[in-house]
Amino acid sequence: EPEVTQTPSHQVTQMGQEVILRCVPISNHLYFYWYRQILGQKVEFLVSFYNNEISEKSEIFDDQFSVERPDGSNFTLKIRSTKLEDSAMYFCASSGEGVGSTEAFFGQGTRLTVV
Amino acid sequence: GQQVMQIPQYQHVQEGEDFTTYCNSSTTLSNIQWYKQRPGGHPVFLIQLVKSGEVKKQKRLTFQFGEAKKNSSLHITATQTTDVGTYFCNLYLYSSASKIIFGSGTRLSIRP
Numbered sequence: 001e002p003e004v005t006q007t008p009s010h011q012v013t014q015m016g017q018e019v020i021l022r023c024v025p026i027s028n029h030l031y032f033y034w035y036r037q038i039l040g041q042k043v044e045f046l047v048s049f050y051n052n053e054i055s056e057k058s059e060i061f062d063d064q065f066s067v068e069r070p071d072g073s074n075f076t077l078k079i080r081s082t083k084l085e086d087s088a089m090y091f092c093a094s095s096g097e098g099v100g101s102t103e104a105f106f107g108q109g110t111r112l113t114v115v
Numbered sequence: 116g117q118q119v120m121q122i123p124q125y126q127h128v129q130e131g132e133d134f135t136t137y138c139n140s141s142t143t144l145s146n147i148q149w150y151k152q153r154p155g156g157h158p159v160f161l162i163q164l165v166k167s168g169e170v171k172k173q174k175r176l177t178f179q180f181g182e183a184k185k186n187s188s189l190h191i192t193a194t195q196t197t198d199v200g201t202y203f204c205n206l207y208l209y210s211s212a213s214k215i216i217f218g219s220g221t222r223l224s225i226r227p
Contacts, residue, residue, distance in 0.1 A: 033214065043158060043203065043217040056214050091157055093215075102148070102207045104215055106157040 002026045006092050006107035013082055013114055021077040021110045023092030030096035032075045033104065034067065036060070036088040043091065049075065050096075082114045119144070121204055121218040129226045134194050136221035138187040138204035147180055147187040148207050148215065153200040158217075161189075163207070196225050 005024045013019050025032050034046040047057040047067055054067065066078045075094075079086055089111050095104040119140045128134050138147060146165045150158040162171055164180035164187060171178045175198075177190045191198055201220040 035217075042219045043152075045214050045216060048214045093158075102146075102163060103160040104158075106159070109157050 002105075004092055004094055004105050004107035006090075006110050008110060009108065010111045011113070013112070015084055015114055016081050019079050019082055019112065021079075021090050021092075021112070023075045023077070023107055024073050025075055025092065025094030026105055027073070029094035029105075031055075031094060031104075032069070033093040033095075034077045035091045035093065035106075037091065037109075038088045046077075046090075079112075082112075084114050087112055087114045118216070119147075119204055119206055119218045121221055123221055124219065125222045125224070127224045127226065128194055130196060131193050134191040134198070134223055136189050136202050136204070136223075138189075138218055140185050140206075143184045144187075144206060145184075146207055148205040149178060149187075149189055150203045150205055150217075151200050152203065152220070156200070158203065161202075191223075194223070194225055196227055199223060199225050 004026060007022045011019055032049040035043050036046055037043045045058050047061045048055045049067055052069060064080045068076050089109045091109045092107045093104040095102060119138050121138050126134055146163055148163045149161040151161055152158045162178050164178055167184050168182045169180040175192045179188045187204055189202055201222045203220045204218040206216040
C-alpha cells in the first residue's frame with residue numbers, strides 16, 4: 001500500500017539552527033501539507049501546497065518557515081532559525097489523486113526537539 | 116473562518132461500554148471528516164460525510180452528519196482496547212486552496 005514517508009523520525013537541534021524536514025508524498029497525489037502537533041495538543045495546519053506553489057498557510061507559518069518541492073518526489077519544510085517553541089511532531093500529508101478524492105494520508109511524523 | 120468544536124475532550128470507559136464523541140459548528144459545513152490517531156501515531160482517515168442526515172457504518176463505528184450539517188457524531192459500540200486513541204472531526208476545505216482543519220479531538224481511554 002502506498003504511504004507517505006518522512007525523514008528523519010527524530011531531529012534534535014540547537015536553538016537558532018536551521019532544520020529541514022523531508023517528506024516523500026504518495027506519487028500520484030496533487031496536494032501536499034505540513035501539520036504540527038505540540039505534545040498533548042491538537043494537530044495544527046501549517047501549509048498546503050498545490051501545483052508547485054503554496055495554496056494556503058496559517059498564522060504559524062511565518063517567515064521562518066518555507067516549503068519546497070525540489071524534484072518530482074520530495075517535499076521539504078525548512079525552519080530557518082529554530083526556537084524552543086518549534087519543538088513538536090511535524091506531519092507531512094498528501095491527498096488528491098483524482099476528483100473528489102479528499103482523504104489525506106499522513107506520514108509517521110518527524111519529532112523535532114529544539115534545545 | 117469555519118471551526119468545529121468537539122466534546123468531550125476526554126472519555127474513559129470500561130471495555131465493552133459504548134462511546135460517543137460530538138462535533139458542533141455554528142455554521143453550515145460542507146463536509147466532515149473523521150480521523151483517528153493512536154497514541155504515538157499519526158492521524159489516519161476514517162470517513163468523510165457530505166450529505167445532510169448521512170449515516171455511515173464501519174463495523175462497530177457509526178458516523179452521523181446532522182440534518183442541518185452543523186453537527187456530527189461518532190459512536191463506537193462495545194469498545195475494545197484497540198479503539199484507544201484520539202478521534203478528530205475535521206473540516207476539509209477545498210475551494211481555491213485545500214486544507215484540513217482539525218478539531219480539538221476526543222481522547223478515548225479504556226479500562227480492560
